[in-house]
Amino acid sequence: MPGFLLGDVFPNFEAETTIGKIKLHDFLGNSWGVLFSHPKDFTPVCTTELACAAKISDEFKKRGVKMIALSIDSxxxxxxxxxxxxxxxxxxxxxxxxFPIIADDKRELSLQLGMLDPDEKDKDGVPLTARCVFVIGPDKRLKLSILYPATTGRNFNELLRVIDSLQLTAQKKVATPVDWKPGDKVMVIPSLSDAEAAALFPSGVTTKEVPSGKKYLRYTQP
Incomplete structure (x- = not known):
């Protein structure tokens, strides 16, 4: 597992990439960032993933997110x-x-970031990189991580959805419920009193009644 957790500053590594040598924090600047890893070049699932990421790259750009990939080849x-x-x-x-691709042919970065999949190995018996996703905030802290095995391709529409949630909840005192998407109602965080919620959300707050009688399911429009 990586030696960092949600909220930790993401490692400011240096790496060779398809656009030259980068230092991650300098590459990201004041943007959000998404780093996603791939088991190996010229493999089927990875190719479909990168092709999807490239096709919808404007959606990430619209959200102020810089993309960077990693694979264990040169x-x-x-x-x-x-x-x-x-x-x-x-x-x-x-x-x-x-977007650039990081070269990690010695697997040094994959090891540092906890990306290796012990169950998937190359022809020499060396572990391949798993399909990791790290979302990094403008403060360079880890905001979200998702780890897929090498055999399962990820869902980039879900990645955009969680970035929308992360960016919204970073600005407003709300949380997004199950299957939330932009435009849907959001939930008022429990630490806000009813009076504070009423002042913060002029569009109004509605409460769903539940058998316990507790008023914790509060909804509003962001």
Whole structure:
């Protein structure tokens, strides 16, 4: 497991990438960031994931999120693989990949960040990288992590949804309920009194009645 938890400052590592050497915090600047790892170049599931990420990269840009990927091969392999990735969607064939890929051929960064999948190994018996997602806030702190095994491709629409929730709840004293999406009602956090909630949310607060009689299910429009 990585040696950092939600709320910890994300490691400010240096790495070679398809756009040259970067230092993560400098690369992110004042933006939000999403770092997502891939088991290996020229593999089927990874190619579909990167192609999806490239196709919807404008959605991340709209949210002020910088994207960066990681795979355990070299920069040269990454650049060659990127052509396959962009050709997966016919409309992007020949276009450059809209985000960099970190080269981690020695698996040093994967080890530091707790990304290795013990059940998936290459032909030499060395563990491959799992499908990690780290969302990093403008304060460089870890806001969310999701860990998928190498055999399961992730859902980028869900990633956009959780980023919408993270950005909303960073600004307002609300929480997002199950299956929330932008435009839906949100929940008033329990630490706010009814009087504080009424003052903060002029659109009004509604409370769902439950058998316990406790008034904790409070909804409002953000």
């Amino acid at each position: 920069v040269e392999d990454h650049r060659s693989w990127s052509e396959d990735v962009m050709a997966f969607n016919s409309e992007t064939t020949g276009s450059p990949l809209p």
